[in-house]
Amino acid sequence: MKIIEWFLDRxxxxxxxxxxxxxxxxxxxxYFYCLGGIAFTAFLICLFSGLFLSFHxxxxxxxxxxxxxxxxEEVNLGKLMRSVHKWSANVLIVSIILHSIRVFxxxxxxxxxxxxxxxxxxxxxxxxIEGFTGYLLPWDQKAYxxxxxxxxxxxxxxxxxxxxxxxxxxxxxxxxxTLTRFYSFHVLWFPLLMAVLLWAHFxxxxxxGISKPL
Amino acid sequence: xxxxxYPDYLIEILFFAILTFEVILLLSFIFPPVIGRxxxxxxxxxPRPEWYYLxxxxxxxxxxxxxxxxxxxxxxxxxxxxxxxxxWLDKRIGWRWTAILGFIILLLFIVGTxxxxxx
Numbered sequence: 001m002k003i004i005e006w007f008l009d010r011x012x013x014x015x016x017x018x019x020x021x022x023x024x025x026x027x028x029x030x031y032f033y034c035l036g037g038i039a040f041t042a043f044l045i046c047l048f049s050g051l052f053l054s055f056h057x058x059x060x061x062x063x064x065x066x067x068x069x070x071x072x073e074e075v076n077l078g079k080l081m082r083s084v085h086k087w088s089a090n091v092l093i094v095s096i097i098l099h100s101i102r103v104f105x106x107x108x109x110x111x112x113x114x115x116x117x118x119x120x121x122x123x124x125x126x127x128x129i130e131g132f133t134g135y136l137l138p139w140d141q142k143a144y145x146x147x148x149x150x151x152x153x154x155x156x157x158x159x160x161x162x163x164x165x166x167x168x169x170x171x172x173x174x175x176x177x178t179l180t181r182f183y184s185f186h187v188l189w190f191p192l193l194m195a196v197l198l199w200a201h202f203x204x205x206x207x208x209g210i211s212k213p214l
Numbered sequence: 215x216x217x218x219x220y221p222d223y224l225i226e227i228l229f230f231a232i233l234t235f236e237v238i239l240l241l242s243f244i245f246p247p248v249i250g251r252x253x254x255x256x257x258x259x260x261p262r263p264e265w266y267y268l269x270x271x272x273x274x275x276x277x278x279x280x281x282x283x284x285x286x287x288x289x290x291x292x293x294x295x296x297x298x299x300x301x302w303l304d305k306r307i308g309w310r311w312t313a314i315l316g317f318i319i320l321l322l323f324i325v326g327t328x329x330x331x332x333x
Contacts, residue, residue, distance in 0.1 A: 021220035029217070034230045041234040065252060072249055083242035091238055093266050104300070104316060107309065114301035121297045131264055140250025145261040153274070153286030161283065 020206065028213040035099035040198075042092035049085040050187065053078075057137070059183035061176030064139035089131060096124050108211035116204040123197050126190055133186040139179060147182070148174050269326030293319055 056075050058067040071078035100120065103109055109117035136147045151174065155165035170177035217223060263271055270286065277285040296303075296319065303312045 021218075021224070023219040025217040025219060025223050027217065034226065037227050038230055038234045041231040042238065045235060045238055069249055079246060080242060083246050084238060086247055087241040087245070088238045090265075091234065091241075095234075100297075101320075104313070107304075109301045110304065111301065117301055118298050121294065124297075125294055128266065131266060135264065138250055139253065141253050141259060142250050142261050144253045144255075145259045146263055149261060150263075153282055156280070156283040157287055158283070 023206075023209070026210055026212045029210065030213070032098075032102045033210070035095050035102050039092055039095040039099050042088045042095055043194075043198075046085060046088040046092055047191065049081050049088060052081045053085055054187060059137070059180050061139070061179060064137065064179060068138050068140075089127075089134070092127060093131070096127060100124065106211065106213060113204070113208055113211060116201060116208070119197055119201050119204070123194065123201065126194055126197065130186060130190050130194075133182040133190070136174075136179060136182045137186065144174060147178065151178075265327060265331065268330040269323045272326035272330040273322075 053071065056067060056071050056078065058064060068082075071082060073079075075081075103117065103120070132150060136143045151165055151168050154168060155161045157164065166172070168178075168181070169175075170181045262268075270290065273285040273289060274282060296315065300312060300316070303315070
């Protein structure tokens with residue numbers, strides 16, 4: 001197909017495309033090496049179900065709880081999307097933990113891959129924080145009080161605690177301000193940071209190659 | 215035999231990606247989410263976090279109100295710092311000792327999750 005050839009050439013996809021696909025895979029790799037890929041798949045499913053949820057979710061004090069009910073009862077496949085979002089997040093966390101155990105056991109974090117290990121730890125931390133900020137968004141009893149308890153812990157740090165708590169809550173109480181703030185963190189700040197870190201992670205995997213099994 | 219990314223590895227990746235998708239879909243259908251109760255702002259309520267925060271929740275029981283930040287902030291930060299330092303710890307004290315330290319943290323996570331999950 002000429003037009004495809006033209007597209008690939010003008011888009012300068014030819015070289016990188018070949019680069020990725022022609023890579024040699026070291027011998028002796030087992031199925032535990034799939035855990036990172038499973039984590040990435042779970043992340044993508046989580047991302048897309050979240051994008052669909054954001055069509056209908058309203059991050060305001062008065063509307064948040066009602067919009068969740070609407071997603072559940074009126075929106076087409078809305079309940080399924082909520083379910084998929086929740087379960088893909090759980091699968092994501094389990095697979096990240098198992099993936100890091102695999103990397104540790106095969107000693108793949110050793111130089112020259114130590115920076116990639118650090119990026120991975122940062123992503124794990126980010127996913128945990130995503131779980132915390134996402135927990136408030138349904139704006140129900142459990143969500144509200146979990147955030148009160150969680151942010152109280154931050155507030156108990158000596159000297160800087162109060163400042164940090166005000167920064168996170170956007171006031172002295174957990175309120176609608178906190179909700180919009182957490183929404184912004186959950187759907188804009190953290191996913192953006194996550195995308196940068198994921199790019200770095202894959203970039204290093206590509207350039208350094210898959211570590212040789214022991 | 216030498217393996218290439220394409221087609222040997224790619225087909226395995228795709229297989230596991232589809233399998234992951236199916237497992238998530240199956241879990242979603244079997245365990246659908248519920249709508250929580252409306253917020254009761256007046257009476258304080260002891261919430262339960264998601265399972266991946268249960269270990270922290272368990273840890274907090276050992277600290278009083280004034281020192282709660284040790285369990286809730288300092289210890290998790292030490293865990294993250296430990297994870298970041300693993301490549302250098304490995305060089306200093308060897309893989310075996312690093313593994314033992316890592317296993318202690320993993321044990322903390324597992325024991326905390328089970329104890330708090332059962333209570």
